[in-house]
Amino acid sequence: MSDARPAFRRVPADMFAFTTTERSDLHTAVMQVFGEAAERLRAALTFDEVLAGLPEIGWYEPVSDESLEYTLGALHKHGLVDRAQNHAAHYASAAEYERRNLHYSLSRKGEAAYQGLLHALDLLDGSGALQTSVLDAIAARLGELDALLGDEGADDRRIHTALAELEGHLTELRSGVVRFTGRLQRLLRDEGTDPAVFQELKQATIAYLTEFVTDLDTRRLTVAEAVARVEEHGVEALHARALRGADLPVLPGQADPAPRFLERRATRWAGLRDWFRPADGGRARVEDLSDTARGAIVSLMRALERFSDSRRRGSSPAADFRALARWFSAAETDEAAHELWAAATGLWSARHTHLAPDDPTAVGPGTSWFRAPGVHVSPLLRTHGQSDRVSRTARVRDTTEIREQRRQRALRERLELEEAWSRLATPGPVRLSAFARLDQGSFSRLLELLARALTVPARDGERRASTADGRLVVVLLPPPDHHLAYLRTARGVLVAPDFIVSISESRPGQAAPVPLRTDFRREATA
Amino acid sequence: MTDLRSELDRQRGTERAQAIRALLARPLLTRAADPDDFFLVARHAAELVPWFDEHTGWRLSVEARQGYARLAKVSARPDGTRPARRLRGNQDPFDRRRYALFSVLAAELLTGQVTTIGILAGRLAQATAVEPAIPTFDSASREDRRAYVDALLLLERFGVLTATDGSTDAYLEHADAKVLYRVDPTRLARLLAAPQSPSRLPGPDLPALVREDRYDDDADRLRHSLVRRLLDDPVVYFDELPEAERAYATGAPGRRAVRAAVEEAGLQLEERAEGMLAIDPDAVATDERFPAENSVPGQTALLLLDSVLAAHPEPVPHAALAEQIAARFAELPGWARTYRSDGGAQRLLAEALAVLERFNLIARSENGIGARPAAARYAAAPAAGAKTPRPRRAR
Numbered sequence: 001m002s003d004a005r006p007a008f009r010r011v012p013a014d015m016f017a018f019t020t021t022e023r024s025d026l027h028t029a030v031m032q033v034f035g036e037a038a039e040r041l042r043a044a045l046t047f048d049e050v051l052a053g054l055p056e057i058g059w060y061e062p063v064s065d066e067s068l069e070y071t072l073g074a075l076h077k078h079g080l081v082d083r084a085q086n087h088a089a090h091y092a093s094a095a096e097y098e099r100r101n102l103h104y105s106l107s108r109k110g111e112a113a114y115q116g117l118l119h120a121l122d123l124l125d126g127s128g129a130l131q132t133s134v135l136d137a138i139a140a141r142l143g144e145l146d147a148l149l150g151d152e153g154a155d156d157r158r159i160h161t162a163l164a165e166l167e168g169h170l171t172e173l174r175s176g177v178v179r180f181t182g183r184l185q186r187l188l189r190d191e192g193t194d195p196a197v198f199q200e201l202k203q204a205t206i207a208y209l210t211e212f213v214t215d216l217d218t219r220r221l222t223v224a225e226a227v228a229r230v231e232e233h234g235v236e237a238l239h240a241r242a243l244r245g246a247d248l249p250v251l252p253g254q255a256d257p258a259p260r261f262l263e264r265r266a267t268r269w270a271g272l273r274d275w276f277r278p279a280d281g282g283r284a285r286v287e288d289l290s291d292t293a294r295g296a297i298v299s300l301m302r303a304l305e306r307f308s309d310s311r312r313r314g315s316s317p318a319a320d321f322r323a324l325a326r327w328f329s330a331a332e333t334d335e336a337a338h339e340l341w342a343a344a345t346g347l348w349s350a351r352h353t354h355l356a357p358d359d360p361t362a363v364g365p366g367t368s369w370f371r372a373p374g375v376h377v378s379p380l381l382r383t384h385g386q387s388d389r390v391s392r393t394a395r396v397r398d399t400t401e402i403r404e405q406r407r408q409r410a411l412r413e414r415l416e417l418e419e420a421w422s423r424l425a426t427p428g429p430v431r432l433s434a435f436a437r438l439d440q441g442s443f444s445r446l447l448e449l450l451a452r453a454l455t456v457p458a459r460d461g462e463r464r465a466s467t468a469d470g471r472l473v474v475v476l477l478p479p480p481d482h483h484l485a486y487l488r489t490a491r492g493v494l495v496a497p498d499f500i501v502s503i504s505e506s507r508p509g510q511a512a513p514v515p516l517r518t519d520f521r522r523e524a525t526a
Numbered sequence: 527m528t529d530l531r532s533e534l535d536r537q538r539g540t541e542r543a544q545a546i547r548a549l550l551a552r553p554l555l556t557r558a559a560d561p562d563d564f565f566l567v568a569r570h571a572a573e574l575v576p577w578f579d580e581h582t583g584w585r586l587s588v589e590a591r592q593g594y595a596r597l598a599k600v601s602a603r604p605d606g607t608r609p610a611r612r613l614r615g616n617q618d619p620f621d622r623r624r625y626a627l628f629s630v631l632a633a634e635l636l637t638g639q640v641t642t643i644g645i646l647a648g649r650l651a652q653a654t655a656v657e658p659a660i661p662t663f664d665s666a667s668r669e670d671r672r673a674y675v676d677a678l679l680l681l682e683r684f685g686v687l688t689a690t691d692g693s694t695d696a697y698l699e700h701a702d703a704k705v706l707y708r709v710d711p712t713r714l715a716r717l718l719a720a721p722q723s724p725s726r727l728p729g730p731d732l733p734a735l736v737r738e739d740r741y742d743d744d745a746d747r748l749r750h751s752l753v754r755r756l757l758d759d760p761v762v763y764f765d766e767l768p769e770a771e772r773a774y775a776t777g778a779p780g781r782r783a784v785r786a787a788v789e790e791a792g793l794q795l796e797e798r799a800e801g802m803l804a805i806d807p808d809a810v811a812t813d814e815r816f817p818a819e820n821s822v823p824g825q826t827a828l829l830l831l832d833s834v835l836a837a838h839p840e841p842v843p844h845a846a847l848a849e850q851i852a853a854r855f856a857e858l859p860g861w862a863r864t865y866r867s868d869g870g871a872q873r874l875l876a877e878a879l880a881v882l883e884r885f886n887l888i889a890r891s892e893n894g895i896g897a898r899p900a901a902a903r904y905a906a907a908p909a910a911g912a913k914t915p916r917p918r919r920a921r
């Protein structure tokens with residue numbers, strides 16, 4: 001098996017097939033029987049020994065010979081179990097020999113599969129943790145290695161075990177982080193669990209992470225320094241001595257295990273450096289770990305905040321909708337469901353009649369409906385179901401058009417007013433006759449101004465008034481002579497005393513216009 | 527001289543009244559579905575919000591940028607005759623299954639911004655599977671798919687979902703149709719208008735759901751309750767009101783408050799001895815009309831009302847009204863053809879009576895159908911001896 005190929009290409013396709021078939025429980029049980037036997041240094045089992053081993057691992061159901069045979073056959077087919085002739089046994093009959101002459105043992109692949117299975121179960125059961133103790137253990141082993149390397153007379157075997165322990169701790173750290181990250185993700189994602197448990201779990205995790213992060217920096221530095229000290233002795237020297245200490249057996253017909261041993265040690269050491277003291281001075285993975293832990297603390301606190309928020313509000317919209325869904329399903333009739341819909345959403349339309357009596361004020365509010373005049377309902381509605389025989393649908397009155405017209409009219413009037421006033425403004429006091437000829441609009445404005453001026457009492461012979469909005473001021477002086485002014489308009493001629501008139505825009509700072517009495521208009525028209 | 531300011535004021539008042547009635551008709555008004563009314567509301571939002579708060583106690587939120595306005599209507603006696611409707615086919619009302627799916631869907635949609643019709647269906651199936659009270663959604667069932675699509679379409683109408691790719695209807699044919707949605711979670715949360723949280727109540731309890739805690743002032747409560755009914759219901763009878771509300775409604779301050787609100791909404795108030803009603807001459811603020819045109823149940827309702835009114839104050843037995851319809855069937859062979867099938871006459875009678883009930887014009891009792899006072903408004907004018915035109919065949 002070459003390490004050059006990536007892991008995902010090296011897994012035999014049917015390595016774990018025994019866990020996925022219909023009979024996976026018996027398959028796995030048999031694998032376990034082999035595993036337990038191996039732990040007692042029993043490499044090969046006969047058919048009967050396998051059968052006898054099943055209850056020992058907790059399989060109490062009866063197993064027929066056929067099904068066990070089938071299982072062993074399947075495991076053999078997948079290359080997990082080796083079969084060999086058993087020559088040591090005694091056989092009473094030919095049939096027995098036929099059936100039970102075989103020795104079964106786990107193949108290499110089978111061993112790997114069984115170990116993989118145990119590891120997987122371990123991961124599934126374990127909760128995963130970030131253990132500061134692992135970091136301490138790594139630092140301690142590194143210190144030990146430093147001391148051993150410094151001592152020429154030290155036992156190489158001791159170096160080998162110390163290195164193996166170190167590597168074991170590193171592996172533990174890595175798998176612990178993987179598991180913990182997974183658990184953290186689930187914790188952050190999973191909000192639907194029991195609120196109390198959820199909150200407790202998160203709070204515990206936060207406390208734990210905080211503690212972890214607090215001392216992480218010191219521990220990281222300790223380990224990095226220890227790595228540096230070991231490296232001063234030379235990593236290759238370390239590995240060479242460890243190789244000697246490992247005392248690897250060299251079996252005939254197999255390759256020399258030393259190069260592979262050294263290669264693996266180098267890879268592991270590189271892994272250790274990645275974690276604590278990257279060769280290129282880059283970022284150590286343990287720093288990522290502390291970042292991740294800090295980030296997790298923040299997200300967990302946010303999640304807790306959200307949670308207590310929603311508890312303060314009493315519930316979340318999602319919970320409300322779910323409750324409504326249950327209520328709707330429990331409704332006894334559709335009508336009850338409609339009522340619930342209205343109550344929960346308020347999404348109903350108003351409902352009104354559109355027919356009004358011709359004269360709403362014809363009767364007083366104390367009149368009964370039965371005595372008040374009704375509304376006009378087209379008789380055609382009763383006979384034909386339509387109120388108009390020509391057009392099938394009644395036109396809805398379009399008020400936008402009317403409003404637009406009104407707006408235009410208002411604007412137009414405003415413009416006319418401005419124009420008329422600007423035309424009326426005089427350069428100074430002039431005789432009324434100077435207006436001579438006027439269009440109808442200006443003439444009525446002028447009349448209005450004169451009327452306003454004439455209704456206020458004269459002061460020193462002068463009458464002064466302003467328009468309602470105060471923009472124009474008119475000053476009127478009685479004519480010094482008895483001339484008459486003739487103002488011609490398209491509708492006729494106005495004959496009036498030839499007043500001296502001054503019409504001007506009032507400007508700030510000028511004397512305030514004479515205040516008009518509020519009831520002026522009624523008097524003027526009366 | 528026309529006073530410009532008062533003209534402008536009048537115009538603003540008219541617009542505001544239109545906006546009020548638009549909101550009464552559609553409490554969730556979207557830019558996408560009703561642009562004109564939406565902009566009208568958005569323009570007058572500053573005045574409308576306090577208006578609804580003062581007169582009805584209803585909360586109005588106008589989200590001009592997000593493109594919707596939401597009037598959170600609350601009623602102490604929610605009406606079962608104004609259901610959510612399917613946006614396909616005959617606009618039939620939602621049934622319990624659809625309401626439940628709609629709610630589960632809403633809960634599931636709160637978690638994300640983008641989703642597809644397939645993912646949603648999967649989540650719906652999971653969510654209904656863990657709820658023992660709700661039948662599990664099965665996308666293989668055609669009926670479930672139809673209900674699912676109806677709920678989705680309603681969510682689209684509210685602007686909670688926007689199909690950015692594909693069309694929801696495609697799901698009716700294939701459960702593997704591809705439709706991509708964008709979700710608006712804030713609008714979704716706004717769909718709930720009940721004053722109390724359903725999830726805080728132990729079980730289905732309508733009165734508890736609509737209980738309002740905001741009132742410590744009785745006068746406010748009475749005014750809001752009365753104005754809400756007038757703005758919302760076809761007629762308000764004094765004898766249907768609780769004692770305190772009746773006293774308020776018939777007293778001078780109550781009448782004044784009601785009149786102000788109704789008129790500012792552009793409605794006419796009709797006050798009679800037995801009650802009051804608001805008239806919407808433009809028929810904007812209403813989900814249906816009475817009398818209605820081109821509607822056989824509407825026409826039948828009018829005819830039945832004549833009989834009920836003629837008998838007033840005696841109720842008319844149910845059977846007599848059924849006979850009336852049967853007689854009309856015999857007299858006019860071409861009339862109401864869709865109701866000629868088996869049981870059609872009974873169905874027509876039920877639908878016509880439902881129309882009259884929705885407008886609160888009749889009362890059912892053991893002895894039959896009796897006229898409520900407002901029915902008298904629609905009494906046939908005393909025959910002026912005019913020749914009625916020959917009935918034309920209606921369908």
